[in-house]
Amino acid sequence: MIAYFLIGCAFGAVxxxxxxxxxxxxxxxxxxxxxxxxxxxxxxxxVSGLSLMLIKKLQxxxxxxxxxxxxxxxxxxxxxxxxxxxxxxxxxxxxxxxxGPLVALVGGGVPVMIVALASALAGTWVYGFLRPxxxx
Amino acid sequence: MPHPLPWxxxxxxxxxxxxxxxxxxxxxxxxxxNFRHICAAVAPCGIEFFGHDWxxxxxxxxxxxxxxxxxxxxAAHFAPPTVQxxxxxxxxxxxxxxxxxxxxxxxxxxxxxxxxTFRGFVCIVxxxxxxxxxxxxxxxxxxxxxxxxxxDRQLASLIAVVGFFAGGLATTYFILPRIL
Numbered sequence: 001m002i003a004y005f006l007i008g009c010a011f012g013a014v015x016x017x018x019x020x021x022x023x024x025x026x027x028x029x030x031x032x033x034x035x036x037x038x039x040x041x042x043x044x045x046x047v048s049g050l051s052l053m054l055i056k057k058l059q060x061x062x063x064x065x066x067x068x069x070x071x072x073x074x075x076x077x078x079x080x081x082x083x084x085x086x087x088x089x090x091x092x093x094x095x096x097x098x099x100g101p102l103v104a105l106v107g108g109g110v111p112v113m114i115v116a117l118a119s120a121l122a123g124t125w126v127y128g129f130l131r132p133x134x135x136x
Numbered sequence: 137m138p139h140p141l142p143w144x145x146x147x148x149x150x151x152x153x154x155x156x157x158x159x160x161x162x163x164x165x166x167x168x169x170n171f172r173h174i175c176a177a178v179a180p181c182g183i184e185f186f187g188h189d190w191x192x193x194x195x196x197x198x199x200x201x202x203x204x205x206x207x208x209x210x211a212a213h214f215a216p217p218t219v220q221x222x223x224x225x226x227x228x229x230x231x232x233x234x235x236x237x238x239x240x241x242x243x244x245x246x247x248x249x250x251x252x253t254f255r256g257f258v259c260i261v262x263x264x265x266x267x268x269x270x271x272x273x274x275x276x277x278x279x280x281x282x283x284x285x286x287x288d289r290q291l292a293s294l295i296a297v298v299g300f301f302a303g304g305l306a307t308t309y310f311i312l313p314r315i316l
Contacts, residue, residue, distance in 0.1 A: 001195075001196065001199050003156075003160045003161075004157075004160065004161075004163075004196045004197070004199045004200040004203065005199050005200065005202060005203040005206075006203060007153055007156055007157065007160070007200055007203065008199065008200035008201060008202060008203020008204045008205075008206070008207060009203040009204070009206050009207030009210070010149065010153075010203075010207060011150065011153055011200070011203070011204050011207060012203060012204035012205060012206065012207025012208035012209075012210075012211065013207040013208065013210065013211040014141065014146050014149050014150060014207075015204070015207075015208060016207070016208045016211035016212055016217060017139070017140065017141040017146070017211050017215060017217060018140050018141040018142075018143070018145075018146030019139070019140040019141075019217050019219050019240070020146070021208070021240060022217070022219045022221075022240045022241065023240065023241035023242065023245075023246065024219050024221045024225065024229075024237070024240070024241070024242075025140075025219065025221065026304075027221070027225055027228075027229060027308065028221045028222055028225045029304075030301075030304045030305055030307075030308040031224070031225050031228055031308060033221075033222040033224045033225045033228075034221070034222045034225070035143070036140065036143050037143075038143075039143030039144065039147055040143045040146050040147040040150065041147065041278070041282060041283070042147065043143060043144060043147030043148050043151065044146075044147040044148065044150040044151035044282075044283050045151065045282060045283060045286050045287045046147075046148075046151065046287075047147065047148040047151030047152060048151040048152075048153075048154040048155070048283050048284060048287035049151075049286075049287035049288070049289070051151070051152065051154060051155035052154065052155070052287055052288055054155075055155060055158060060158075060159070062161075062162050066162060068158040068159065068162050069158065069162075069288075070164050070284060070285070070288045070290075071164070072290060073275065073285065073290050073292035073293065074292070075291050075292045075295070078292070078295050080273055080274060080275065081274050081275070081281075081292050081293075081295035081296040081299060082295050082296075082298065082299045083273060083274075083299070084269075084270050084271070084272070084273025084274025084275070084296065084299065085270065085274045085281070085295065085296035085297065085298065085299020085300050085302075085303065086270070086299040086300075086302050086303040086306075087266050087269055087270030087273060087274075087299075087303060088266065088267055088269075088270025088271050088273075088274055088277060088299070088300060088303060089270070089299055089300040089301060089302055089303020089304040089305075089306070089307070090263075090266050090270070090303040090304070090306060090307050090311070091262075091263045091264065091265070091266025091267035091268075091269075091270055091303070091307075092267060092278075092300060092303065092304050092307075093303070093304040093305075093306075093307035093308050093311075093312070094258065094259045094262065094263030094266065094307055094311070094312075095259060095260065095263035095264055095267060096241055096246075096259075097267075098167075098267065098271075098277050098278040098279075099167040099168045099170070099171065099267065099271060099277045099278075099279070100167040100204055100277075100278070100279055102264070102267065103167075103201055103204050103205050103208070104204050104205065104207075104208035105208070105240065105241075106205065107204070107205035107206065107207075107208040107209035107212070108208035108209045108210075108211060108212030108213070109208075109212050109216075109239070109240050110239075110240055110241055110246055111248075112246055112247055112248050112250075112251065112260060113246070113260070115251060115260050115261060115264065116260045116261070116263060116264030116267070117264060118264070119260070119261045119262075119263075119264030119265045119268065120171055120264040120265065120267045120268030120271075121171055121174055121175060121178075121268055122264075122265055122268060123171075123264065123265040123266060123267065123268025123269035123270070123272070124168075124171035124172055124175050124268040124269065124271070124272040125175045125179060125183075125186075125268075126265075126269060127185070127268070127269045127272035127273050128172070128175060128183045128184075128185035128186050128272065129181075129183055131183075131184070131185050132184075134273065
């Protein structure tokens with residue numbers, strides 16, 4: 001458990017120091033005025049992707065013998081991904097924060113974001129409630 | 137500490153979280169799952185989506201989230217960021233009514249006193265709600281779908297990330313100019 005806590009600490013500190021948690025940086029990104037956020041997301045995906053390829057190549061396994069890796073997501077009609085993704089995107093640019101940064105902001109600088117966080121929990125709850133009636 | 141931490145340091149560090157979690161316990165990076173775990177812990181209300189064993193499946197992730205909170209608090213205390221965005225963005229934001237450019241987010245919107253103003257309510261309360269609803273619907277956020285899913289070349293994640301940007305652009309160019 002301590003490993004997960006420390007990985008989280010590193011993530012929170014990087015989000016803060018690279019200003020990923022700033023509403024202004026998110027605006028700069030969506031207005032295509034700076035490379036900063038694209039550089040961060042792009043290089044993160046690249047490093048993550050190369051590590052996943054390496055893990056697959058080395059056939060790393062857990063102590064129980066399960067192969068390390070992500071489980072594949074079923075695409076289906078894709079409706080949940082495009083609709084859910086767009087709804088999240090609308091909120092991302094309003095709050096200037098995705099879920100990790102929401103928590104980081106409460107910890108380090110903008111305490112009113114605890115209201116946004118509580119509202120996000122309400123949003124997830126409402127999704128869970130409506131789930132049987134939504135197209136997926 | 138230079139501000140901001142350059143993208144070529146921050147990005148690779150964030151990317152390394154994916155293999156670090158796999159090696160630590162074959163866990164998949166994804167912050168928004170925690171919203172589901174917290175709902176399951178606090179108010180499951182017999183809803184199927186919250187009927188999972190959140191302790192067994194989510195305790196590691198909630199621990200990571202506590203780390204995010206702590207790491208951000210420590211970083212903000214010892215090396216507070218001073219956000220200097222591009223002149224073009226400042227000009228565009230001034231044009232739609234943002235006045236305060238100090239801090240991480242505009243104080244004229246993101247403050248306790250603004251919660252009951254229209255723009256404060258929309259940005260904080262409605263924005264937060266959409267983040268929680270949308271990530272649960274899409275089954276992931278920037279971490280799960282972009283940093284992990286896209287890197288794993290999953291089509292579902294690519295579709296989700298296209299949605300993230302479509303929504304973000306719509307807010308930036310159509311909603312924010314009308315509410316700020």
